[in-house]
Amino acid sequence: MSTKFNKNMSQKQSTKQRAARFKATRKQHRLETAEDYTELIADLIKQKGEARTCDIAKLKGVSHVTAIRAIRRVKELGYLNSEPRKPITLTKKGKKLAEFCKKRHELVVSLFIKLGVPQDIAEKDAEGAEHHISSKTLDAIEKYVKS
Amino acid sequence: MSTKFNKNMSQKQSTKQRAARFKATRKQHRLETAEDYTELIADLIKQKGEARTCDIAKLKGVSHVTAIRAIRRVKELGYLNSEPRKPITLTKKGKKLAEFCKKRHELVVSLFIKLGVPQDIAEKDAEGAEHHISSKTLDAIEKYVKS
DNA sequence: GTTGACATGTAGCCTAAGCTACATTAATCT
DNA sequence: AGATTAATGTAGCTTAGGCTACATGTCAAC
Numbered sequence: 001m002s003t004k005f006n007k008n009m010s011q012k013q014s015t016k017q018r019a020a021r022f023k024a025t026r027k028q029h030r031l032e033t034a035e036d037y038t039e040l041i042a043d044l045i046k047q048k049g050e051a052r053t054c055d056i057a058k059l060k061g062v063s064h065v066t067a068i069r070a071i072r073r074v075k076e077l078g079y080l081n082s083e084p085r086k087p088i089t090l091t092k093k094g095k096k097l098a099e100f101c102k103k104r105h106e107l108v109v110s111l112f113i114k115l116g117v118p119q120d121i122a123e124k125d126a127e128g129a130e131h132h133i134s135s136k137t138l139d140a141i142e143k144y145v146k147s
Numbered sequence: 148m149s150t151k152f153n154k155n156m157s158q159k160q161s162t163k164q165r166a167a168r169f170k171a172t173r174k175q176h177r178l179e180t181a182e183d184y185t186e187l188i189a190d191l192i193k194q195k196g197e198a199r200t201c202d203i204a205k206l207k208g209v210s211h212v213t214a215i216r217a218i219r220r221v222k223e224l225g226y227l228n229s230e231p232r233k234p235i236t237l238t239k240k241g242k243k244l245a246e247f248c249k250k251r252h253e254l255v256v257s258l259f260i261k262l263g264v265p266q267d268i269a270e271k272d273a274e275g276a277e278h279h280i281s282s283k284t285l286d287a288i289e290k291y292v293k294s
Numbered sequence: 295g296t297t298g299a300c301a302t303g304t305a306g307c308c309t310a311a312g313c314t315a316c317a318t319t320a321a322t323c324t
Numbered sequence: 325a326g327a328t329t330a331a332t333g334t335a336g337c338t339t340a341g342g343c344t345a346c347a348t349g350t351c352a353a354c
Contacts, residue, residue: 019208022183025275026342029176033311036169054331061166066312068333073310085319085332115287128172128279137272140262173311180341201301213342215303220340232302232349 025132032131034074035101036060037067041080041088042098050087104130104138110145172279179278181221182248183207184214188227188235189245197234251277251285257292 040059044051057067075082079094090098108130112122133141187206191198204214222229226241237245255277259269280288 015206018206021271021274022206022208024271028275030310052331053333058162059165059169061170062311063313064332065314065334070311112284112287115284115291117284117287121281121283124168124171125279125281125284127168128175129276132272132275134268134272136268137259137262137264140259140264144262177340199301200303209341210343211302212304212344217341 028132033070034077034079035097035131037070037074038079038090038094038098039101039105041090042095042102045090051089052087056088101130104133107138107141107145108133111141114145175279180217181224181226182244182278184217184221185226185237185241185245186248186252188237189242189249192237198236199234203235248277251280254285254288254292255280258288261292 037056037060040056041051044055044059048055053067053071054064056071057064060067060070062070071080071082071088074080074094078091079097080088080090082088105126108126109119109122112125113119117125184203184207187203188198191202191206195202200214200218201211203218204211207214207217209217218227218229218235221227221241225238226244227235227237229235252273255273256266256269259272260266264272
């Protein structure tokens with residue numbers, strides 16, 4: 001029956017679409033670490049002149065071991081340079097990413113604040129949510145925030 | 148020097164605050180699986196009358212093995228009942244969670260759409276972002292969406 | 295009542311992100 | 325210079341979330 005056929009097809013389709021969304025979210029999660037560390041390092045360099053492992057670990061709220069290993073992976077992704085016992089620097093790619101992340105963070109926080117959320121909660125919620133905001137949505141947020 | 152002292156103190160404070168935000172985000176990530184599966188199961192029960200492992204795996208876009216193990220953990224958290232080779236049901240706690248997640252998802256999607264984001268992108272971005280939206284921020288979003 | 299298909303379960307592997315405990319290097323302070 | 329402290333690195337463990345390959349259960353259709 002055509003009705004049933006169509007229903008089944010559309011169900012299958014929406015299953016696929018939904019699965020694709022979940023997959024995209026998981027992919028984004030794998031990038032979160034890189035984004036967080038890169039942004040943190042940019043901040044430290046701006047504020048202190050250099051980014052050292054122990055400060056990164058403190059800021060991130062993890063053990064220095066966890067930080068060391070995360071930094072190694074972010075390095076492998078090409079966002080930073082690090083040599084043993086030397087402060088960390090960002091590559092061009094890393095600087096770009098940090099800039100984008102900072103802007104995105106600020107826009108999401110601004111959005112929440114404009115909606116009436118208190119600053120501290122806006123910061124906390126933005127921290128997790130921002131990584132999943134695509135550039136199209138970001139554009140829309142920017143328009144609203146600046147209107 | 149008092150100035151330096153205060154600067155150090157406030158820096159330390161903000162480091163702690165920032166670390167706390169990251170920790171909260173990590174904690175939220177650990178709950179994401181539970182939220183996703185619970186919501187998915189509620190959907191399946193509503194649509195098909197029952198929730199079976201293989202359908203959950205398909206919807207989530209993972210292997211059935213991954214689904215089985217995730218379901219076991221969500222069960223341990225008290226959100227669902229599952230017995231070998233039987234369809235899964237939600238506990239009272241699970242039903243409540245599913246309801247909250249559904250509402251939250253819809254509100255976040257509505258927010259993005261109201262900001263001018265196309266439906267499909269809104270859905271995709273909401274999928275990842277929604278888990279990090281606190282109830283206070285959700286209230287603010289609700290007010291805006293319904294205004 | 296067998297067969298075949300699909301659902302479910304088990305074994306065992308990988309990577310990421312977390313940890314503690316211990317080792318080493320560097321810097322600072324008598 | 326030697327001792328202390330702080331930073332960095334290594335070893336080795338855990339848990340969560342992925343996977344494939346193989347084993348078993350269930351059910352329907354012949």
